Amino acid sequence: MPEMISVEQARDLVLSHVSQLPAETVPVLDAAGRVAAVDLKSDIDISPFAHAAMDGFAMRAAQLQSASPESPVELDVIAEVAAGDTFEGDIPEGACVRIMTGAPLPAAADAVVKYEIVRNVEGDGRPGSRVAFETPAKLRGNVREAGEEARAGEAVVRAGEVINAAGVGFLAGCGVTEVPTPRRPRVAIISIGSELVPPTQVPTAGKIRNSNGYALAAAARAAGALPTMLPIVEDSLEALKVAVLEAVREYDFVVTSGGASDGDFDFIKPCVEQTGELLMTRVNMRPGKAQTFGLVNGTPVFGLPGNPAAAYCGFEMLIRPALRKMQGHSNLQRPLVKARLARDAKKGDTRRIYLRATITKDADGAYAVEPAKNQSSGLFGVIQRSNCLAVLPEGGEGRTAGSLVECILLDVNEDVCL
Ligand SMILES: Nc1nc2c(c(=O)[nH]1)N[C@H]1C(S)=C(S)[C@@H](COP(=O)(O)OP(=O)(O)OC[C@H]3O[C@@H](n4cnc5c(N)ncnc54)[C@H](O)[C@@H]3O)O[C@H]1N2
Numbered sequence: 001m002p003e004m005i006s007v008e009q010a011r012d013l014v015l016s017h018v019s020q021l022p023a024e025t026v027p028v029l030d031a032a033g034r035v036a037a038v039d040l041k042s043d044i045d046i047s048p049f050a051h052a053a054m055d056g057f058a059m060r061a062a063q064l065q066s067a068s069p070e071s072p073v074e075l076d077v078i079a080e081v082a083a084g085d086t087f088e089g090d091i092p093e094g095a096c097v098r099i100m101t102g103a104p105l106p107a108a109a110d111a112v113v114k115y116e117i118v119r120n121v122e123g124d125g126r127p128g129s130r131v132a133f134e135t136p137a138k139l140r141g142n143v144r145e146a147g148e149e150a151r152a153g154e155a156v157v158r159a160g161e162v163i164n165a166a167g168v169g170f171l172a173g174c175g176v177t178e179v180p181t182p183r184r185p186r187v188a189i190i191s192i193g194s195e196l197v198p199p200t201q202v203p204t205a206g207k208i209r210n211s212n213g214y215a216l217a218a219a220a221r222a223a224g225a226l227p228t229m230l231p232i233v234e235d236s237l238e239a240l241k242v243a244v245l246e247a248v249r250e251y252d253f254v255v256t257s258g259g260a261s262d263g264d265f266d267f268i269k270p271c272v273e274q275t276g277e278l279l280m281t282r283v284n285m286r287p288g289k290a291q292t293f294g295l296v297n298g299t300p301v302f303g304l305p306g307n308p309a310a311a312y313c314g315f316e317m318l319i320r321p322a323l324r325k326m327q328g329h330s331n332l333q334r335p336l337v338k339a340r341l342a343r344d345a346k347k348g349d350t351r352r353i354y355l356r357a358t359i360t361k362d363a364d365g366a367y368a369v370e371p372a373k374n375q376s377s378g379l380f381g382v383i384q385r386s387n388c389l390a391v392l393p394e395g396g397e398g399r400t401a402g403s404l405v406e407c408i409l410l411d412v413n414e415d416v417c418l
């Protein structure tokens, strides 16, 4: 096992040890954001029938061929067809049918003219009226055709596609009420540290609240997984082995935080080594050099460092892609954009640095990125106020203000102007 590997090698290593989970079937409404495990087919044509795209009048277009303002064509309105109704009758020469948007186009008609350009000659345009047309109608104008979007039996969403909100509606229209989708990974979150107390307690001397467990559970949930926060484990090799061996029995992926370094009380590495197979211990990134990964009884176990920002970056770069792969996604990484640094970014370390930063777009659409002043890896609040990680590549050289740097967009919400 090499001492230190690159972020890409680490990501590939983790990805190579996870696979897409078996499918479960969920109601179509719950399929938003999830991946179709099979081709999903429509049971009917979409639309099921040709219908009016406008409120107006349906007729044969040929009847209006000669219509002009000087010599309008007048037709008798013989019936009305609303959405949900049908008109099966004939439309004789000199007649038309009043029709509403969504109503099936009568078989005897081949065009719809919207009511705004039709003049009432007698009556109010309802059946029994006589109406005048001053322009010819386009053949099949204002008609939405049967099977325009899909044919019965056709795959409307392919296996591997991510279903969005519009897709949920599309599938509902196609009669797909249940969707097979890879099930969500069950993720165990174990916070390691004798200094940790739950957030309900006020910490006494030397203690701190467990915030990593909460951040990691929230991040796992945001990645589509089902996280469970297991009890805090004290800094003891034996206690950690018991907790990890128990977790790998029940969960698809185990994430720990803390105790990943080489201190006297750092036990995740020996724990994985003694209970399973240790595959990785260090990644060339900052924050978050101490990243442990291995398999215990075949289950992936990932030991994140204890420093909050280091745990967060390790999760984002190395765990989130794996959780997405398990759910059938093929785009595993966050979007990247290039932005100009708003100030100099010095580099006191040759590792790849992920600067917690805020990206904005100016009036011309150009991106600028401002790294947070405090880049301590002990801080979560800075990430709460950031919207990206700006990347300073491996090597000793920093970047000066105005240089273009790659930025990994984090959970960007509507409050952020991008
Ligand atoms: N001699 C060296 N010491 C350290 C190095 C080093 O290279 N040489 N690296 C430092 C860096 S950077 C990091 S990151 C940590 C990683 O070590 P551990 O994973 O063993 O982290 P811990 O010692 O357990 O904790 C570090 C820090 O984070 C706090 N922590 C831990 N768990 C939580 C939690 N659940 N919620 C909130 N905060 C947590 C913990 O109290 C410590 O303050 O090693 C450095 N040392």
Ligand code: MOO
Binding pocket: 285, 286, 287, 288, 289, 290, 305, 307, 309, 310, 377
């Ligand atoms: O692993 Mo530490 O938090 O680099 O920064």
